Amino acid sequence: MSGRQIGDVILDLQHISLRFGGVKALTDISFDVREHEVRAIIGPNGAGKSSMLNVINGVYHPQEGRITFRGEERRKMEPHMAAMQGISRTFQNIALFKGMTVLDNVMTGRITKMKATFIEQALFFGRAHREEMEHRKKVEEVIDFLEIQHIRKTPVGRLPYGLQKRVELARALAAEPSMLLLDEPMAGMNVEEKQDMCRFILDVNDQFGTTIVLIEHDMGVVMDISDRVVVLDYGKKIGDGTPDEVRSNEEVIRAYLGTGH
């Protein structure tokens, strides 16, 4: 990694507990994310990894615990407010807008930055027109970056799975987030697609300095690209540290990694 400098804590989660009725999804989980780092969350299925991301960007509201983002403690937050603060995410099951083209999908990523009212847009004059062009330019940079120029006018429903994942990443990046939450960005991909995706994630982290929180099952990938790893099991934190520390943690081996043969 080149000039990337890991900075101070940007997101701090303290004693987070989340329940759905009687089901405890998360129990007393604390960890932090530092600026510019790649932070992985791993664990077996149902460990609460996706719930953790949903807590971070305000889809779920934990019953207990404190979340501090950029030094500000957050009580209750709606997802669109998290987006305004610079938190973007992708989903485990692709959540693209199927009826729209790639370009339109990526353009929606910049929606929080568009200020023209719908009346100006109806007239397509002045600020509305100017904004469309400015944001198109930014969006084209993202499209270039992720190498999806050739499909920009294709409806996303027609694209193969791997490309759809990439478009989803493009949509998240278009918002120029300071923090990017990736929910299994490499699930269901073949080795080449995984390598591409790894390269893009590292490039994003390196070139834009974006902090990345990542859920992934491929241990090879996780150990290669992340700076620190947190391990969840049954909604509890069982390990936290650098990949090497986590790899040698007894409890993590027992719950998730398994012993080598």
Place this chain on the structure above:
Amino acid sequence: MLYREAGQFKASYAADQQIFPIRQDRVGVLLLLAVAFVVVPMFASEYWLKGILIQFLVFSLAALGLNILTGYAGQLSLGSAAFMAVGAFASYNFMLRIDGMPLLLAFALGGLMAALVGIAFGLPSLRIKGFYLAVATLAAQFFIVWILTKVSWFSNDSSSGVITAQDMVIFGYKFASPQAKYLLVLAIVAIMALMAKNMARSSVGRAWMAVRDMDVAAEVIGIRIMYSKLLAFAVSSFYCGVAGALYAYAYLGTVEPEGFNLDLSFKILFMIIIGGVGSIMGSFLGAAFIVLLPIFLDVLVQDVFTGMLPPSIASNLQLMVFGGLIIFFLIVEPHGLARLWQIAKEKLRLWPFPH
């Protein structure tokens, strides 16, 4: 061969994002507008203008309104006719009760009243979706027609609830001839269609489509779902309201609340289903299909098959063929006539050498 975009290079995003990026489309639309504005009023008969074209344009506008709500924002509604009624009766009352009220302002205010009512009846959409929402909008349909009949103030205490639209006068010019009425309606519809297209291709339209396609993801991206949905209801009802005012003023002249019943709502819904859900052009194609086809079939049956069929069959033949064609089109292309047109254009780009 004619429909080629080879050699049309775009050097700026502005060029790539214009409404009709392909030159042939631009020329085609300009030609169509020229024909509609100049040639048609010169040659069309009074019956065509009054009975068919004005009706077609008014319904296109209503279908456009519903298409914004259902096609773009994905909210099913069965209340379009009721919103048309609000537009018609509100415009009538603004004209009636305020001296010197300009006609176009009355139309706009009628549309705004419809928008407010639309927002009120759109509130359930924040909690319910799909068919359940359709049933909730059904409430609007029945409630509005009921209250317009029940409260005689709305129809200026006319005994049967019928209102007679005032003369259409703008800057002292009286729009009385079919040509004048047609041109006025055409101008309003053309401008509003252009505005709808602009919204559809800007961020407000993308927000609507995002809410339609995947609302959770839309919210995470930063779209305010509540605002987007209610805005769709407001804009859609505004379009329906203006369509209702034109329906009363330019097409029928006298209307009663019962004229805006559920049948009319369904008619508008069928227009967008057949024309193409989520397409501006589809609204026009669907309106043309629903308005023009029955007339065409009538003429065909009367002129061509006169005497060949017993009258009992001849009178129902039109309905049978009409129903059959609707089913045929829905099976062949569930995305509507607009999609067929789009496929035709894609094929045409490569014709006659598709490989």
